[in-house]
Amino acid sequence: MATDECDIRMWLFKYRNLEATLREILNVTSHYPGLQVLKDYYIFNDGTPMELVQLNGTIPVRFKGAIYNIPVCIWLMDTHPNNAPICYVKPTPDMSIKVSMFVDQNGKIYLPYLHDWNPNTSDLLGLIQVMIVTFGEQPPVFAKPQNKEIPYPMNSFGSNSFMPYGNTPYPPTNYPNYPGYPPSSSQSTGSYPPPYPNSYSGYPTPGGFGSANSVSTSGGTGTIKDEHIRVSLLSAIEDKLLRRMKELFQQNQAELDTLRRTQDELKQGKAKLDVILSKLDKEQNDLDKNITLLKDKEEELDKAIERVSNEEPIDVDEAVTTTAPLYKQLLNAFAEEAALEDAIYYMGEALRCGVVDLDVFLRQVRTLSRKQFILRALMQKCRQKAGLSV
Incomplete structure (x- = not known):
C-alpha cells in the first residue's frame, strides 16, 4: 500500500503517462478516502501477468436513502489514460455478486463509460461517479444466507441490500479471487477495514425466498412466515417491474430523441428548400420580364427594317x-x-x-x-x- 506521493510515483515509474496518472490517483484518493493505492500482478485471460497499480477499497453508494460501501478494485493499465481501466466488484465472504448487465459472475464491471473511454474526456473520478450512480440503481452485491438462529435487527432494503456506510469496521477480511483476477499479496496484510461488518445481517437471501437456511426476525425461531415470503416476493416483483419500466422509458426516450433530431433536420431542410424556391421564383419572374423586353425590341427592329427597305437609297455624301x-x-x-x-x-x-x-x-x-x-x-x-x- 502506498502511503505518500513518492511511493506512488515510484510504482508508476514504468507507466507511459506518469504525471497524468499520478494526478488522477491523488484526485480520486482525496475525494474517496475508502480507496487505497496498491501494486500487484494482474493475470490476463491468456495467462500473461503484468505488474499494475490498482485502486482497492470501497466507494459510497446511496440506495433507498442510505449510504452503503461497495468494494471495488480498479486496475490501471500502464498506458493509462489512453486505455480504459479494468474494474471489478470484490465482495466479502458473506456477500454474493448480483449478476446484471453491468457486472458478470466474476465481478467484472461493464459500463458504457468504460466502453466509450476517451483519454481526452474520461478520467478515474468520472468513472467512480458513474459507478456510484449505476450501483445506486442496480446494486452489484447481496448477502448470503446465514445459518445462525439468533435474534438480530432486520432491514427491508429489497433483494439487493448491502452494508451501510460508516458502521464500526471489523478486522480485515481477505477477498475471494476470480478467474483472470490475481490474488493480491497486499490483501493478506489487512491494511484497511472491510466495508461489510459481520455483525450486520440485514441482507435477503439470493434467489429463493423460502430457503430452509433463511433466517426470520419473528422471535428468532429460524422460520419464515407466509407474510415474509409475500413481502419479499412483492419487493422482488416491484424491483423487476421498475427496472423493466426504466428500460422501456429509456428506449422510448432514445427513440423520441432520434425523432426530434430527425424533425429538426427536416425543418432545416424545409427552410433551405423554401429559400431555394423563392430564388427560383424571382429568377423566373426576371426571365419572363427579359423575354417580354426582347420580344418588344425584336418587333421594333422588324418595323425599322421594313421602313428602311421601303425608302429610297440614301447618298452617303x-x-x-x-x-x-x-x-x-x-x-x-x-x-x-x-x-x-x-x-x-x-x-x-x-x-x-x-x-x-x-x-x-x-x-x-x-x-x-x-x-x-x-x-x-x-x-x-x-x-x-x-x-x-x-
Missing part, C-alpha cells in the same frame, strides 16, 4: 448635312485629314514590303505631311471661330 458653311468647311477638312493619315500609313507599309523606294517614300510622305499640317491648322481656326473647344 449627302446623308450628313451641316447647318452653316463654317461647319461644312470643318467637316471637309477633318475628312481630308483622316484620308491623309491613312495614305501615310499605307506608304509606310509599301516601304516595308519593298514596293516603293526610300526616296519616293520620303518625297510622298513630305508632301502628304505638309497637306495634313495645313488641314489641322484650318480645323483649329474653324473650331475657334465656331466657339468649340480646341
Whole structure:
C-alpha cells in the first residue's frame, strides 16, 4: 500500500503517462478516502501477468436513502489514460455478486463509460461517479444466507441490500479471487477495514425466498412466515417491474430523441428548400420580364427594317448635312485629314514590303505631311471661330 506521493510515483515509474496518472490517483484518493493505492500482478485471460497499480477499497453508494460501501478494485493499465481501466466488484465472504448487465459472475464491471473511454474526456473520478450512480440503481452485491438462529435487527432494503456506510469496521477480511483476477499479496496484510461488518445481517437471501437456511426476525425461531415470503416476493416483483419500466422509458426516450433530431433536420431542410424556391421564383419572374423586353425590341427592329427597305437609297455624301458653311468647311477638312493619315500609313507599309523606294517614300510622305499640317491648322481656326473647344 502506498502511503505518500513518492511511493506512488515510484510504482508508476514504468507507466507511459506518469504525471497524468499520478494526478488522477491523488484526485480520486482525496475525494474517496475508502480507496487505497496498491501494486500487484494482474493475470490476463491468456495467462500473461503484468505488474499494475490498482485502486482497492470501497466507494459510497446511496440506495433507498442510505449510504452503503461497495468494494471495488480498479486496475490501471500502464498506458493509462489512453486505455480504459479494468474494474471489478470484490465482495466479502458473506456477500454474493448480483449478476446484471453491468457486472458478470466474476465481478467484472461493464459500463458504457468504460466502453466509450476517451483519454481526452474520461478520467478515474468520472468513472467512480458513474459507478456510484449505476450501483445506486442496480446494486452489484447481496448477502448470503446465514445459518445462525439468533435474534438480530432486520432491514427491508429489497433483494439487493448491502452494508451501510460508516458502521464500526471489523478486522480485515481477505477477498475471494476470480478467474483472470490475481490474488493480491497486499490483501493478506489487512491494511484497511472491510466495508461489510459481520455483525450486520440485514441482507435477503439470493434467489429463493423460502430457503430452509433463511433466517426470520419473528422471535428468532429460524422460520419464515407466509407474510415474509409475500413481502419479499412483492419487493422482488416491484424491483423487476421498475427496472423493466426504466428500460422501456429509456428506449422510448432514445427513440423520441432520434425523432426530434430527425424533425429538426427536416425543418432545416424545409427552410433551405423554401429559400431555394423563392430564388427560383424571382429568377423566373426576371426571365419572363427579359423575354417580354426582347420580344418588344425584336418587333421594333422588324418595323425599322421594313421602313428602311421601303425608302429610297440614301447618298452617303449627302446623308450628313451641316447647318452653316463654317461647319461644312470643318467637316471637309477633318475628312481630308483622316484620308491623309491613312495614305501615310499605307506608304509606310509599301516601304516595308519593298514596293516603293526610300526616296519616293520620303518625297510622298513630305508632301502628304505638309497637306495634313495645313488641314489641322484650318480645323483649329474653324473650331475657334465656331466657339468649340480646341
